[in-house]
Amino acid sequence: MKNSTEVVIIGGGIVGLCLAHQLIKRNISKNIIILEKEKSIGCHSSGRNSGVIHAGLYYKPNSLKADVCVSGGKRLKSWIKDNNLSINKCGKIIIPTKRELDNQLDLLLKRGIANGAKVELINDVQLKNMIPEAKCTTNRALWSPETAVIKPLEIMHSLENNLLDSGVQILKDTKNWELETELSQIRLKSNKIIKYSHLINCAGVQAEEIAKKFNIGSDYILIPFKGHYWRLKKECKIKISTNLYPVPDLNVPFLGVHFTPTADNIPIVNIGPTASFCLGRENYFNYKGIEPIRSSTNLRILIDQYLQNKDNFRGYVHKQAFLASPRLFLKAAQDLIPCIKMKDIERSQKVGIRSQLYNKKANSLEDDFLCLEGKNSTHLLNAISPAFTSSFSLADLIIDRSNFF
Numbered sequence: 522m523k524n525s526t527e528v529v530i531i532g533g534g535i536v537g538l539c540l541a542h543q544l545i546k547r548n549i550s551k552n553i554i555i556l557e558k559e560k561s562i563g564c565h566s567s568g569r570n571s572g573v574i575h576a577g578l579y580y581k582p583n584s585l586k587a588d589v590c591v592s593g594g595k596r597l598k599s600w601i602k603d604n605n606l607s608i609n610k611c612g613k614i615i616i617p618t619k620r621e622l623d624n625q626l627d628l629l630l631k632r633g634i635a636n637g638a639k640v641e642l643i644n645d646v647q648l649k650n651m652i653p654e655a656k657c658t659t660n661r662a663l664w665s666p667e668t669a670v671i672k673p674l675e676i677m678h679s680l681e682n683n684l685l686d687s688g689v690q691i692l693k694d695t696k697n698w699e700l701e702t703e704l705s706q707i708r709l710k711s712n713k714i715i716k717y718s719h720l721i722n723c724a725g726v727q728a729e730e731i732a733k734k735f736n737i738g739s740d741y742i743l744i745p746f747k748g749h750y751w752r753l754k755k756e757c758k759i760k761i762s763t764n765l766y767p768v769p770d771l772n773v774p775f776l777g778v779h780f781t782p783t784a785d786n787i788p789i790v791n792i793g794p795t796a797s798f799c800l801g802r803e804n805y806f807n808y809k810g811i812e813p814i815r816s817s818t819n820l821r822i823l824i825d826q827y828l829q830n831k832d833n834f835r836g837y838v839h840k841q842a843f844l845a846s847p848r849l850f851l852k853a854a855q856d857l858i859p860c861i862k863m864k865d866i867e868r869s870q871k872v873g874i875r876s877q878l879y880n881k882k883a884n885s886l887e888d889d890f891l892c893l894e895g896k897n898s899t900h901l902l903n904a905i906s907p908a909f910t911s912s913f914s915l916a917d918l919i920i921d922r923s924n925f926f
């Protein structure tokens with residue numbers, strides 16, 4: 522192992538891997554070490570998401586998300602094609618689940634067009650042709666032909682192999698290291714030292730904690746929101762061959778429970794994810810991962826926000842918490858496919874936790890990606906959806922914003 526490197530990347534998620542790829546491709550650096558605390562890649566968000574390549578409809582024009590989603594999605598599709606990986610080019614329909622949400626279709630259409638996405642309004646006949654069982658509240662829906670579904674882990678493994686071939690060192694199972702920021706070095710548990718010229722922090726749910734060691738990001742605190750999934754049973758008669766999403770509540774950075782066919786040969790249809798507050802940033806299944814003090818601080822913030830009823834947050838958290846009840850989850854699914862019954866669905870093992878930050882100064886959930894500079898370092902915070910879709914372009918954005926490169 523080298524004891525000095527030009528670039529050290531913290532986190533072997535999709536963003537960390539794409540960063541290393543772009544640094545090499547753009548001839549910026551070949552001297553790269555990735556530190557990954559898990560034994561394999563994809564143990565967190567990048568391996569636990571819906572696998573949707575988003576088309577760029579939701580994001581406010583001029584936001585970082587809007588800047589990187591459309592181009593990132595195209596580049597991810599090129600990577601998939603060049604490497605012969607799986608993709609289900611099934612598109613996406615967005616429907617208003619209530620009459621009063623109908624005008625949001627116009628807003629999403631406008632945003633999509635401004636962001637450079639292909640998107641069109643369709644009528645009830647076109648909707649029923651695609652999904653006969655879909656709810657048709659206002660005889661209108663949005664159709665996004667460029668939305669697709671991929672296999673996230675397959676993509677990550679192909680990137681990992683490509684990086685190893687290019688000489689990038691990926692140090693897995695590397696945890697409990699210490700940062701010595703003044704000396705621009707990392708001390709591993711074995712006492713070995715890695716000196717770096719520049720550090721890029723893309724540690725997902727842990728990124729804001731690492732940033733704080735560089736005295737940046739103090740306005741933000743992580744509020745982990747867990748996403749559970751259900752799926753259609755194999756024997757279910759309802760066949761869904763495209764993504765089906767509700768018009769989302771644009772006051773919160775979540776898209777609502779949706780139906781997503783996978784990119785498998787015989788597609789499974791996932792339903793979800795929910796977005797419920799969880800105790801512990803990596804607490805997927807039980808309470809082992811709880812970080813008591815930090816969690817209780819975050820819980821207090823959540824309660825404060827809840828009581829202040831900011832940005833419809835109260836109603837949203839309330840509704841989401843109830844989705845833990847199978848009956849109410851079914852109701853959320855019935856908002857899209859009214860004829861669906863409990864006998865048609867089953868719980869999936871799939872569960873993910875979002876790297877969602879709360880902005881203490883603005884007193885609201887942070888909506889956009891944050892790319893912050895520290896001493897000899899760049900930090901990507903709030904790497905929520907659509908960071909997987911955007912990863913190649915997001916990597917370029919991080920490189921271009923960094924004073925070092």
Ligand SMILES: Cc1cc2nc3c(=O)[nH]c(=O)nc-3n(C[C@H](O)[C@H](O)[C@H](O)COP(=O)(O)OP(=O)(O)OC[C@H]3O[C@@H](n4cnc5c(N)ncnc54)[C@H](O)[C@@H]3O)c2cc1C
Nearest residue numbers: 532534535536558567570571573725748873905908909910
């Ligand atoms: C339920 C859910 C559904 C989603 N659906 C979609 C979707 O359909 N489409 C889309 O585009 N996006 C989606 N997203 C978002 C997307 O998955 C993430 O934005 C993206 O994967 C973030 O990638 P990342 O590399 O920043 O983080 P991660 O994948 O979390 O990677 C961070 C890595 O850093 C490592 N790490 C952390 N701390 C340390 C440390 N101290 N030392 C060493 N390594 C460390 C972790 O082990 C991890 O491997 C979804 C997310 C969730 C949770």
